[in-house]
Amino acid sequence: xxxxxxxxxxxxxxxxxxxxxxxxxxxxxxxxxxxxxxxxxxxxxxxxxxxxxxxxxxxxxxxxxxxxxxxxxxxxxxxxxxxxxxxxxxxxxxxxxxxxxxxxxxxxxxxxxxxxxxxxxxxxxxxxxxxxxxxxxxxxxxxxxxxxxxxxxxxxxxxxxxxxxxxxxxxxxxxxxxxxxxxxxxxxxxxxxxxxxxxxxxxxxxxxxxxxxxxxxxxxxxxxxxxxxxxxxxxxxxxxxxxxxxxxxxxxxxxxxxxxxxxxxxxxxxxxxxxxxxxxxxxxxxxxxxxxxxxxxxxxxxxxxxxxxxxxxxxxxxxxxxxxxxxxxxxxxxxxxxxxxxxxxxxxxxxxxxxxxxxxxxxxxxxxxxxxxxxxxxxxxxxxx
Amino acid sequence: xxxxxxxxxxxxxxxxxxxxxxxxxxxxxxxxxxxxxxxxxxxxxxxxxxxxxxxxxxxxxxxxxx
Numbered sequence: 001x002x003x004x005x006x007x008x009x010x011x012x013x014x015x016x017x018x019x020x021x022x023x024x025x026x027x028x029x030x031x032x033x034x035x036x037x038x039x040x041x042x043x044x045x046x047x048x049x050x051x052x053x054x055x056x057x058x059x060x061x062x063x064x065x066x067x068x069x070x071x072x073x074x075x076x077x078x079x080x081x082x083x084x085x086x087x088x089x090x091x092x093x094x095x096x097x098x099x100x101x102x103x104x105x106x107x108x109x110x111x112x113x114x115x116x117x118x119x120x121x122x123x124x125x126x127x128x129x130x131x132x133x134x135x136x137x138x139x140x141x142x143x144x145x146x147x148x149x150x151x152x153x154x155x156x157x158x159x160x161x162x163x164x165x166x167x168x169x170x171x172x173x174x175x176x177x178x179x180x181x182x183x184x185x186x187x188x189x190x191x192x193x194x195x196x197x198x199x200x201x202x203x204x205x206x207x208x209x210x211x212x213x214x215x216x217x218x219x220x221x222x223x224x225x226x227x228x229x230x231x232x233x234x235x236x237x238x239x240x241x242x243x244x245x246x247x248x249x250x251x252x253x254x255x256x257x258x259x260x261x262x263x264x265x266x267x268x269x270x271x272x273x274x275x276x277x278x279x280x281x282x283x284x285x286x287x288x289x290x291x292x293x294x295x296x297x298x299x300x301x302x303x304x305x306x307x308x309x310x311x312x313x314x315x316x317x318x319x320x321x322x323x324x325x326x327x328x329x330x331x332x333x334x335x336x337x338x339x340x341x342x343x344x345x346x347x348x349x350x351x352x353x354x355x356x357x358x359x360x361x362x363x364x365x366x367x368x369x370x371x372x373x374x375x376x377x378x379x380x381x382x383x384x385x
Numbered sequence: 386x387x388x389x390x391x392x393x394x395x396x397x398x399x400x401x402x403x404x405x406x407x408x409x410x411x412x413x414x415x416x417x418x419x420x421x422x423x424x425x426x427x428x429x430x431x432x433x434x435x436x437x438x439x440x441x442x443x444x445x446x447x448x449x450x451x
Contacts, residue, residue: 167403168403168404172397177445177446201411202418203436291422291423333421341436345440
């Protein structure tokens with residue numbers, strides 16, 4: 001690499017990092033407790049997934065129509081928005097709201113035991129965790145906040161790539177894992193920054209890229225609804241939306257959907273008029289039937305007036321990428337040991353960001369030329385710091 | 386810089402050699418992350434093992450720094 005190429009990559013690394021560091025630090029610090037949100041929720045409230053006995057609510061239990069009646073009786077005047085199933089326990093959740101397109105803060109999440117029909121009350125809310133999640137997702141700014149954090153995530157990816165490009169020439173005279181401790185503080189911090197950066201690179205890259213994809217979740221769902229979903233249900237385009245009074249049997253709808261997608265397990269139902277359906281359909285989302293595809297959902301659109309299947313079709317590639325991005329970003333798919341690994345690597349990322357800030361704060365005038373020399377010739381144990 | 390200082394410098398390794406260990410760690414991390422998605426039980430164990438490799442590499446480097 002020529003000296004000017006190195007200088008260009010150095011400046012890319014410096015500025016992509018500087019602009020995003022503060023937000024990345026916030027994302028790491030808020031992300032740490034979020035890794036363990038299942039465990040924290042179970043500590044604070046009742047852990048229904050562990051305590052309810054019986055078949056999984058996705059498989060069997062009381063009729064869905066009966067469960068929906070129980071839910072609506074608790075929220076008179078409201079309409080159902082979602083019904084979600086557990087693959088492990090009889091826990092079934094129903095989300096209601098004043099209107100089919102109610103925003104998140106007007107929704108109510110209710111818990112039920114599908115094997116006994118018992119209402120378990122509203123989902124316990126934890127103000128602190130909700131605050132942390134909101135800050136992590138959108139800075140309390142809604143969609144613009146999400147997209148902004150998505151851009152910060154993209155800068156993080158740029159910083160990872162440029163950092164790796166600079167790592168190669170810098171390390172040509174040093175064995176892997178060298179941490180020089182008898183030199184200046186700058187050298188000590190620089191070696192830690194480089195070692196942790198290259199070691200955590202794969203994980204940071206995956207969590208960064210999937211974070212960016214998650215930031216675009218809302219536009220991707222809107223895009224699916226106005227594109228493929230509208231196409232699948234084109235014959236309904238001019239009809240008035242179906243009202244609650246005209247809803248046909250959910251159990252019959254589930255049976256129609258399952259005859260089109262045999263052997264699949266349902267994950268949730270989007271009711272008519274919400275973000276995940278049309279004004280005329282129950283959208284029943286099924287998991288894939290193999291381990292590798294279990295995170296990929298396929299919607300079956302069932303006419304909410306007749307319970308007859310309209311169409312079932314896999315979602316577009318970008319939406320599939322979004323569905324795979326969620327577990328890869330959250331780290332919630334491999335038990336507690338994977339969460340602990342997530343926490344350790346998050347802590348390493350915080351240290352990489354912090355040492356990056358120190359290296360920038362301790363720069364001196366005209367230092368950039370010395371930095372470029374150091375990278376271009378390769379750092380060495382005997383060279384001046 | 387004196388001639389002695391230059392002589393004492395280790396030879397510059399090729400880029401391929403410098404990036405060999407990082408490439409192994411990168412592949413282990415990504416393989417662990419993806420394999421863990423393919424199911425519970427054995428795939429999860431594989432994910433823990435593979436993702437521990439980069440962490441252990443850093444622990445080893447910090448333990449023997451001097």
